[in-house]
Amino acid sequence: MTAVDLGPARAVLEDMAPVDHGLAIPLLQNIQDTYGYLPREVLLDLSSETGIPASHLFGLATFYAQFYLEEHGRHTVRVCRGTACHVRGRKIIQEAIDDELGIGPGETTEDRRFSLETVACVGTCFLAPVVMVDHDYFGNVDPKKVGEIMSGYE
Amino acid sequence: MTDTMVESGPTISSPEDLASLRDQLAAAAEGRRRVLVCSTGCLAIGAREVEATFRSEVAAAGLIGEVDVVQTGCHGLCAMAPVAVIEPYDIVYGRNRVKYIPDVISQTVMNGDVIRRFCYGRDAAMAHVEDIPFYAHQTKRVLRNVGRVDPQRIDDAIQRGVYAAAGKALTTMAPDEIVEEVKASALRGRGGGGFPAGLKWEICKQNPGNDRYLICNADEGDPGAFMDRALLEGDPHSVLEGMIISAYAIEATKGFIYVRAEYPIAVRHIRKAIDEARERGLLGDNILGSGYSLDIEVREGAGAFVCGEETAMIASLEGERGMARPKPPYPAVRGYHGEPTIINNVETFANVPLIIDEGGGDHRLQGHQDLRPRRPGQQHRPRRGADGGDDPRHRLRRRRRNAPQSRVQSRPDGRPIRRMCARLPPGPPHRLRLAQGGRGDHGLRRHDRDGQHDVHRRHRPLLHRLLRR
Numbered sequence: 001m002t003a004v005d006l007g008p009a010r011a012v013l014e015d016m017a018p019v020d021h022g023l024a025i026p027l028l029q030n031i032q033d034t035y036g037y038l039p040r041e042v043l044l045d046l047s048s049e050t051g052i053p054a055s056h057l058f059g060l061a062t063f064y065a066q067f068y069l070e071e072h073g074r075h076t077v078r079v080c081r082g083t084a085c086h087v088r089g090r091k092i093i094q095e096a097i098d099d100e101l102g103i104g105p106g107e108t109t110e111d112r113r114f115s116l117e118t119v120a121c122v123g124t125c126f127l128a129p130v131v132m133v134d135h136d137y138f139g140n141v142d143p144k145k146v147g148e149i150m151s152g153y154e
Numbered sequence: 155m156t157d158t159m160v161e162s163g164p165t166i167s168s169p170e171d172l173a174s175l176r177d178q179l180a181a182a183a184e185g186r187r188r189v190l191v192c193s194t195g196c197l198a199i200g201a202r203e204v205e206a207t208f209r210s211e212v213a214a215a216g217l218i219g220e221v222d223v224v225q226t227g228c229h230g231l232c233a234m235a236p237v238a239v240i241e242p243y244d245i246v247y248g249r250n251r252v253k254y255i256p257d258v259i260s261q262t263v264m265n266g267d268v269i270r271r272f273c274y275g276r277d278a279a280m281a282h283v284e285d286i287p288f289y290a291h292q293t294k295r296v297l298r299n300v301g302r303v304d305p306q307r308i309d310d311a312i313q314r315g316v317y318a319a320a321g322k323a324l325t326t327m328a329p330d331e332i333v334e335e336v337k338a339s340a341l342r343g344r345g346g347g348g349f350p351a352g353l354k355w356e357i358c359k360q361n362p363g364n365d366r367y368l369i370c371n372a373d374e375g376d377p378g379a380f381m382d383r384a385l386l387e388g389d390p391h392s393v394l395e396g397m398i399i400s401a402y403a404i405e406a407t408k409g410f411i412y413v414r415a416e417y418p419i420a421v422r423h424i425r426k427a428i429d430e431a432r433e434r435g436l437l438g439d440n441i442l443g444s445g446y447s448l449d450i451e452v453r454e455g456a457g458a459f460v461c462g463e464e465t466a467m468i469a470s471l472e473g474e475r476g477m478a479r480p481k482p483p484y485p486a487v488r489g490y491h492g493e494p495t496i497i498n499n500v501e502t503f504a505n506v507p508l509i510i511d512e513g514g515g516d517h518r519l520q521g522h523q524d525l526r527p528r529r530p531g532q533q534h535r536p537r538r539g540a541d542g543g544d545d546p547r548h549r550l551r552r553r554r555r556n557a558p559q560s561r562v563q564s565r566p567d568g569r570p571i572r573r574m575c576a577r578l579p580p581g582p583p584h585r586l587r588l589a590q591g592g593r594g595d596h597g598l599r600r601h602d603r604d605g606q607h608d609v610h611r612r613h614r615p616l617l618h619r620l621l622r623r
Contacts, residue, residue, distance in 0.1 A: 024473035025456055029415075052473075063475040066415055066457035078416075120459055122416050123380035126232035127198045135418045139198030139235070 073115030082121030096143035169321030179313035193225035227388015247272035300388030311391035319507035324444035338514030345499030390427035396503030
């Protein structure tokens with residue numbers, strides 16, 4: 001494994017100081033915003049810097065679905081699998097994404113451009129089926145529109 | 155306007171300051187031409203381009219200063235997205251397309267002439283808010299400002315009367331009086347559990363603790379539910395106001411808003427609202443000169459559905475894995491860091507300013523007393539579906555055909571579902587087969603013969619269990 005630069009992590013820590021147990025989750029969120037995932041070396045470093053046991057940080061990282069311990073795609077595609085999207089064909093959308101990118105839920109494209117996830121409900125049921133790419137919403141998604149949506153992200 | 159910038163404005167240090175600022179703002183806003191573009195749900199379907207084009211076309215026509223283009227929350231008619239409301243005429247346009255915007259500006263915004271193709275049901279007779287059955291049969295209460303204010307401008311909220319109830323509560327009422335009013339209103343928790351809010355607060359206050367905490371549960375994740383999202387995105391200041399009053403009532407020292415990370419717009423709007431309120435002296439030390447101080451912190455969820463459960467949420471706020479624990483003790487007795495803690499839903503808090511404004515007894519009358527005495531107040535809930543496209547070419551379209559319309563609407567609680575769904579756009583007649591409630595305690599169920607919509611229908615856990623420690 002290549003060495004990870006700890007500098008940005010220290011900067012986040014300094015920004016948030018003082019970090020105690022209660023702020024462990026926001027800390028991991030900021031770290032993930034910085035690195036795109038939670039590198040093992042960084043977690044170990046944070047543990048020694050803050051005194052929060054590494055086992056606890058790893059516990060949080062594996063409990064919460066938002067955290068990744070492995071490198072992730074540059075963009076995250078989230079397909080809603082809530083009831084409304086389900087009945088209005090998210091499976092078809094997911095197949096279309098699989099055709100387009102060749103990845104299933106939890107997978108990342110080889111060029112690290114996209115990672116695909118499914119989420120419980122993004123609360124935009126009136127526009128189901130819904131796909132999110134990073135923080136952008138796409139409603140009433142049609143299998144034919146998938147390629148067009150993906151082409152907007154490099 | 156950028157999202158991060160907080161406009162500076164006069165600091166508000168008393169309810170009188172607030173009232174005079176409100177009068178000033180209202181006078182300035184009188185009869186203004188405004189284009190209110192939904193910039194929340196409709197974003198998924200091109201509202202950003204629509205709004206940007208309105209802005210650039212207004213500039214191109216030399217109308218800056220005469221016409222305001224405003225980003226608002228949800229107008230409710232999501233099936234017609236992207237939706238814009240044009241003031242002062244109150245004309246509702248849906249299905250806005252960028253290329254027609256110059257026409258909309260020259261004809262509708264400047265002259266009030268209706269363009270039929272954008273109207274509800276493509277019917278020019280249903281151009282105005284009051285003519286559309288969907289709106290005419292609603293009574294908007296907690297949603298009253300959503301779609302009418304720029305959620306990222308505190309001045310818009312103040313002009314609509316937000317924070318006035320907080321001023322009244324904090325300067326003229328004792329904390330116990332507020333609890334009594336809320337009890338009198340019979341407000342029940344809007345998150346789905348339906349526990350009487352006033353009673354919960356009273357229990358919290360009976361328990362000794364060094365500190366008390368207030369948590370706003372915005373981890374809305376029930377399938378098909380997006381009323382909390384509509385409120386946080388469209389009128390975050392009313393939620394803050396409700397939290398300030400509630401925190402004062404239970405004498406809390408710190409508040410949290412736990413929002414799910416899947417709601418990035420809600421997170422952004424509520425953060426901005428908190429920054430603005432703090433800047434203006436409506437949050438922080440000595441709120442409105444009352445001597446009461448409160449700070450509110452936003453925490454984002456990390457993708458754990460279970461964290462919507464109150465004890466799991468507290469664990470998450472404490473920096474633990476979000477694991478629920480057995481109750482009792484309830485959080486009102488032992489919550490955040492072992493101290494008495496009140497957790498209420500977004501919509502519950504949004505009801506509190508109304509109760510202070512109207513008095514608990516009057517608020518109670520807004521519910522359907524004759525149907526069930528302990529279920530007053532109003533509930534707003536998403537109703538879902540889509541345009542009845544009849545194109546057999548596509549599997550998706552066929553699936554959509556059965557659901558005639560999508561919308562968020564608001565009616566007093568106790569309204570039969572059949573009547574809420576009765577007013578549909580022109581088209582083939584529809585029969586109501588299934589109602590999916592937007593709350594956890596509904597589930598997917600066939601609607602019963604009389605179509606009664608009752609959120610708190612099921613038997614609730616006995617209250618005395620809470621009283622046992």
